[in-house]
Amino acid sequence: MAMRLELRLERSRKLEVLVPVVSVLLSLVVCAVLLLSTGTNPLTAYGAMLKEAFGTSYGFGEVLVKATPLILCGLGVMLAFKMMFWNIGAEGQLHMGAWGATAVVMTGWDASAWLMIPAMMLGGFAAGALWALIPAYLKVKLNTNEIITTLLLNYVAILWVAHFIYGPWKDPTSFGFPMTKQFPDGAQLLRFGDSRVHLGLVFALLIAVALYFIQEKSRWGFEIAVTGSNPRAAEYAGMNAGRNILLVMLLSGGLAGIAGMVEVSGIQLKLLKDISPHAAPYGYTAIIIAWLARRNPWGVVLVSILMGGLYVGGETVQITMKLPVNIVLIIQALILFFVLGGDILSRYRLVFDRKEALSGG
């Protein structure tokens, strides 16, 4: 019996919603099997994760802390994906943003937060945007494959940051640790109460609202959607594809840059090596988020919070149940796997051939 995929002419609405939900559930099931094989009761583990992330106010605060950069990166990736520009480089753009914001501080300038924070945001945005413009420009001028260029530039950005914290910006009093010295008060984002939730979350939500209007309501958003859906129709409609690629990547990289800025200014309070979690870097998780959220800004906010829960829950079971931190990564990878698989199934239907095929004669 042979199997093959066949294009569905009638695309199903129900599947569009069902696919992301089922993919998440399936990935939890598969991960449960993995957990069982290591002798852990998956229900206990999931229960602990859920309780820690969404059952305590401290835990939920930490969820929001993780969600903040995820929302910002996710929105940037979403916008690029909307135009079918495959920006895999949010991780690098985030690092450059962190670097750009830090550069403002490293000038030695010390002013009130009213001046410092906007300047740092500008620095973060500009650095992330510039970093994203490199692959955009190469795409427009030379038609290079952006998946490769954006991905490779991630490694360059991470090394660039490393160069500064091991070299010129290294705090001489850090006992050799690669990090800058702590930012002055004016360069630190306001935190709420005694949690680590900071003003960056408010920025992220405001930007989500703005992006909703840009992407769904504006004429430019219409251009992006048309270009993503049918580039030849976009050309026919007099839209300037090259200019739009540059502008979209400017915003996309800029938002990831702001994610980097709020991370250093709201959480780390200095520039150091692991501004993005090593096991599941924000910039890569953002790709999964944008896809799961069906390129919808509200979806990005929601999925980012759920993903934040996965991070926090994962850390908890790592500590309390001695599970490897990679469990977060595994679940994420499984989700992406099932979403992509589900996407194919919502566009094609699986057909089983019962009889043998005709022979060529």
Place this chain on the structure above:
Amino acid sequence: MVGGNKIAVALSGITKRFPGVIANDQVDLELLEGEIHTLLGENGAGKSTLMNVLTGIYRPDAGTISIWGKAVQLENPKDAIEQGIGMVHQSFKLVPTHTVTENIVLGLGRGLAPVKIEEAQTKVAELSAQYGVKVDPAAYVWQLSIGEQQRVEILKILFRGAKILLLDEPTAVLTPQEADELFVTLRSMRAKGHSIVFISHKLDEVMAISDRVTVLRGGKNVGTVLVKDTNPQSLSNLMVGREIKFATFPRKEALGDPVLEVEGVHALNSRGLPALRDITFSVAAGEILGFAGVAGNGQQELAEVITGLLEPTAGSVRVNGVDMTRESARRFIDAGVSYVPADRHGVATVADMSLSHNFVLRRYREPKFAKGPFLNFAAAVGYARRLIKEFNISTPSHATPIRSLSGGNLQKVILAREMTTRHRLLVVMSATRGLDVGATEFVRETLNEHRHKGRAIVLISEDLEELLSLTNRIAVLFHGEIMGILDADKAEIASLGLMMAGQAQAEVA
């Protein structure tokens, strides 16, 4: 009718619903052995849907299908092929970089029994001789004209041993000569006992080729008649429930200033080969200039050059007296140039977007559809509602994705959009292709109206009769050159035909 009266296909009570529409409503249909059976009906009447049911692409919501007297379930196209049913769709699915034979056997060989190309090639050659389908089995598909590609699709079906052929508007993409050749092939298939379902909006073709005609209206079968017992007038009565008058179009006496002036234009096609050579002409306000020619002689490039989508390598293009040679498509739109491209799926519309969005595809910058930086969606919806009514577009709503419109209704959407702008110049390729009789008349009348309002129109078409009845002058394109420009009043089909085959006007006259 040849052969006995064996029933090849019997459809009974076929119903197919889509969200908001009943595309097929309890349709009964019998296709006999050795019969050419035409499906006739207005745009959106459900013809293509019925054929897609018969090829297993759609599953009917109700009804039964039997093939040669045996009830069957067609779950997918493979099942249909096994039942000996093959379909030629309007857009072909060939691989350009493969040869004709390779395309024909593609997907046939499986696992350990690969297809032997030489054997296949001989068989293809035999089939093509047997049925009078002229095509070189060793040629690459990219070298073939649209008409030849269609022949490959037909050979592919014959190669698989199909006895039942479904052809959805095959002549819409053919020149009159190619259509005649297709008819020769169809007749020889009929003589060999094949059963054929033919779809066309051209009544003279229908009268010429079919044995019986079934008319669909609003998804229902409203009658099956023998062709020898009917005539075009009563067919169109059945089809639309009223008489259709065929108007003649008086030309405008006094023409205005030139709107489009093209001088010495040379251009390359997408493969970088010369496609236009030294093209010079002008169109005045109040004039329709027709371009005749066999497809692939530079029509596409010409249309793109005068709408800003292709930059000429030499020469100049002026619109309203302003040099636009190096300007972008955007500037052409702003200057009032409307354009109906030939490729309606690939270029003219965005399949996944709604009718409303597609109606403003080239107009979203206009103050009417803008609210500051935002799209005035309410205005777009209002505009969509108006055009759906005015152009009689059959669709469940303005929010329906373009993808689910029937072929003719899609064409209406594009025409409606381009004809309702405040254009100075309208460039139209194959204006009435795929439109039913009523819609064809409506579009011709509208084009004529625009001419009398003082707009300039370039009409690129393979339909000589349409060109002769509508245009002021007709230019003939051959190998990227203009062979001559004739007054439509004095032009004759015969001399146009000679020019289309490459003779200069002087030699013809």
